[in-house]
Amino acid sequence: MTHYGKIKSYDSSQGAGTITAEQGGDVLSFGKSDLRQQAQEPQVDQRFGYDTKQVDGGKTRAVNLHMNQGTSEKAAKQQA
Template identity: 55%
Template sequence: MAHFGKIKNYDNGKGSGTITPEKGGDALNFAKADLQMEGAEPKSGQRWEYETKQVDGSAAHAVNLRQMEQGQKEQAAQQQG
């Protein structure tokens, strides 16, 4: 299931960051390997689509992050209500 959130922070040197879910809750960690487009560099405040994954009872992580393009942003906003 796809979720939407805004990038809270991203450290290109470490290759990791956090994203804050739009529906509330704690920020989720993600790694550069979780980005659909490896060349993309997330910036604070950008809206991204993502999925979540939990491994062995650890905290959920954001995976399969995709940056929203303008047309997708409008469509997603309509779906979110």
């Protein structure tokens, strides 16, 4: 099941970040390898779709992150 959230933080030097779920809940971590498009770095407040996976003894992590072609991106393109 795909979840949606916004990037809370991303550190390009470490290749790691966090995402906040739209539906509430815990802030989830992810790594650059979890991005479908690894060449494009995520920016704070960008909306992404993602799946979750249990790692490290039951800790939940965001995986398979992909850019959402949502309304915020369409609005940004229209303003440009």
